[in-house]
Amino acid sequence: MKLILDYNIVEACRKDAEIIASQIQTMIDQHSTVAVERTILRMLGIDGVNEFDIPYVNVVVDHIKSTADIRKGVAYYLAKVIEKENLTPQAIAEAISKKTINLADYDSPEKPNIELLTPHLETTEAQIRAQKATRKQWQKETQFPEKYVIVATGNIYEDIEQAISAAKKGADIIAVIRTTGQSLLDYVPHGATTEGFGGTYATQENFRLMRKALDEVSKTENRYIKLVNYASGLCMPEIAAMGAIERLDMMLNDSLYGIIFRDINMKRTFVDQYFSRVISAYAEITINTGEDNYLTTSDAFDHAHTVIASQFINEQFAKKASMPETLMGLGHAYEIDPNLENSFSYEIAQAQLSRQLFPNAPLKYMPPTKHMTGDIFQGTMQNTLFNIASVITQQNIHLLGMLTEAIHTPFMSDRAIALNNANYMYKAFKDFAATIDIKEGSLIDQRAKTVLNEAKQLLDTIREEGLFKTLEKGTFAGVSRKETQGKGLDGVFKKANVYQNPVIDRMLASLKEGTS
Amino acid sequence: MSRFIRPYGDTMNDGKVQLSFTLPVENNAHGEACAKAYAETLKIHDVAVVHAETLSEEYTFFVVYGTASEQLDPSTIKATEVESDVMDKAEIEAFIEKNFNRTLTFIGASTGTDAHTVGIDAIMNMKGYSGHYGLERYKHINAINLGSQVDNEALLEAAIEHQADVILISQTVTQKDVHIQNLTAFIELLEAENKRDDFIVIIGGARISHHLAKELGYDAGFGPKKFAFHVASFAVQALLEKEKNV
Ligand code: B12
Secondary structure, rough: OOOOOOHHHHHHHHHHHHHHHHHHHHHHHHEEHHHHHHHHHHHHOOOEEEEOOOOHHHHHEEEEHHHHHHHHHHHHHHHHHHHHHOOOHHHHHHHHHHHOOHHHHHHOOOOOOOHHHHHHHHHHHHHHHHHHHHHHHHHHOOOOEEEEEEEOOOHHHHHHHHHHHHOOOOOOOOOOOOOOOHHOOOOEEEEEEEEEOOOOOOOOHHHHHHHHHHHHHHHHHHOOOOEEEOOHHHHHHHHHHHHOOOHHHHHHEEEEHHHHHHEOOOHHHHHHHHHHHHHHHHOOOOOEEHHHHHHHHOOOOOHHHHHHHHHHHHHHHHHHOOOHHEEEEEEEEEEEEOOOOHHHHHHHHHHHHHHHHHOOOEEEOOOOOOOOOOOOOHHHEEEEHHHHHHHHHHOOOEEEEOOOOOOOOOOOHHHHHHHHHHHHHHHOOHHHHOOOOOOOOOHHHHHHHHHHHHHHHHHHOOOOOOOOHHHHHOOOOOOOOOOOOEOOHHEEEEEEOOOOOHHHHHHHHHHHHOOO | OOOOOOOOOOOOOEEEEEEEEEEEOOOHHHHHHHHHHHHHHHEEEEEEEEEEEEEEEEEEEEEEEEEOOEEEEEEOOOOOOOOOOOHHHHHHHHHHHHOOOOOOOEEEEHHHHOOHHHHHHHOOOOOOOOOOOOOOOOOOOOEEEOOOOOOOHHHOOOOOHHOOOOEEEEEOOOHHHHHHHHHHHHHHHHHHHHOHHOEEEEEEEOOOHHHHHHHHHOOOOEOOOHHHHHHHHHHHHHHHHHHHHO
């Protein structure tokens, strides 16, 4: 089953998207953020919280912001202190917290000896490499589509129970949904947590606990179960780094989602996203992008092209971060109104279009959510159609639809019903796509072409006016955001001449060599 | 006239019900017996466990049919419903024109950590929802939508600043009763600031009922399939009532 597309248009879309991403990259390269700096500290091995429960990485960055010059970056100050005092980064952080050291005292005209940080970075990098090796050992052949379910009880121990059950019923990927509100915290909470709303806190300890449980169930099931969390919000790169260290396999990672749905400042989150994607590329974490969500506020039929345009842009942002296509889990969704005539055909057109535009990307396909209602029986039918669309258009990361989507975060039984549905459809439609063709001029063919053309037009406009302007106009999801507004803007700063980010430099070098 | 009813399967008052639930038991004869016994404790008899599915070693999902023994006299049951006449957009506009010599200000937000805006937008924005225009399109109504993730304090501050007549609050995330905590906090804030009587305060969301709203100290609550005209109908009548009383 193939669409006959005009690949000149496809190439032109890529070109536009490349220009759009480059415009933003110029801004990114000139700036850093408090989250980026905290990530460097984490990579240097700083962990834990002080007696007031403030993470040491926040203590250090806040200290520099208030007493020294954050524009020089944390690496500058840490290298200077290490040169003089022979302390570990952790010891420096603790000393700052106890106020026995003041980094402003280490400001001097000499260039910092950044190499002094290398041994500390190497320790963390070795951890990440070891995690990659473990993952590689496990992964033989991945079956497609991979069945992805969420757990969201708020309590990590309860989440583990639910995750184990889902894995035993055939889930391939477990996502721990984050609690409402976490994306706006400008720090990452610490330790195991048991209280959350609509999700569970993303903490390094929660990552570790869940990964351990999934490793055990992977062994008993003899199948690697992947773990997903969210590197989004105000702590994007920090959470990406924690995920890399604790062997998360996939992370949601999309600035556009944060800008549109959480009102996070665009400058802040584009800078954060770049670093987090470099880390993900280095750690071989598949990212998931969030354009599927546009269709929860905008109509899926009228705005289908906005999703395609956004996928092109996200692809280019990922390329800027040296990410291979095989890690780009670009998002899209089956959010069409079930009352629309031929809704299924339109969705096949859209899903097949995404498939062909991004042939190497492990596409993330979201189930119906917006048009799910309390009618769970009707909801099961919607999910069935979605499952069929997913198999026959060969989607990769298949988020399972829950019959109770409109009611609550999933019960254990909801997930089992969803898995049964998907398994049934995979089996029933296994070789179906290979036996049919899409007729030229048919409804599906026409629809795909229209959407592609509209996406091209939209990308042209964005290229001309710039992505910031587009976001201000509310093109995506009908939500308007301004460059100078939104959460986290006060954490963005222009880099000084002496600024260095050794983590990004080392990771990019390693990615370029292909030896990572 | 009292009349007793029971659920209907295919014969009047046969009491047939279907039920599904998960028990932390193994999926075997003992597990099924547990499911049957459990249904019986819910006053269901002739229980048939028609499906049992293993969720993991310790959990089994059951589908059960049976006969409910309890009966009910519907005439004794009262529903809490918003009690006001429902008017259409033109009638509401005429009502405001006739009864108030000013523009009425409605201020709304999705509050706390809640990032869902589709519900509040459905009520407030120009476009409305399901073919029903939102408050922004109404003559004599000034609709100010503050968006999502708005703190209670910020909402109240804005309401005071704009001299709002009506405050609209949307809550979508209800897991672990987070909405109850947040809604209770807002009422407490109003009372602490001595402002409860300054506004008509209305809540809404997929899991919000009028009953819950009243219980929490709000003037009204609206759930699914309620649109701007329902909300405005109630609000203008409640406002008039309130202003008559001062
Ligand atoms: C769209 C959507 C999103 C979008 C929201 C986009 C946006 N800008 O709003 C996105 C993708 C961003 C999203 C995110 C999340 N979501 Co959501 N989302 C939904 C979804 C699919 C549809 C909701 C919707 O828009 N309905 C349509 C509107 C029109 O309906 P409504 O809100 O009920 O509004 C009507 C009435 O209730 C009433 N009304 C509503 N508000 C008001 C206010 C007043 C004053 C009045 C008078 C009337 C009124 O009028 C409206 C018209 O009739 C539902 C699932 C579903 N199908 O319901 C999940 C759902 C609501 N989400 C859920 C969750 C948990 C989340 C997250 C917390 C997940 C997470 N952990 O990250 C995050 C939110 C994070 C946060 N900080 O809040 C859960 C909530 C579970 C629960 N009961 O607690 C649901 C039910 C999905 C699920 N099963 O898990 N979500």
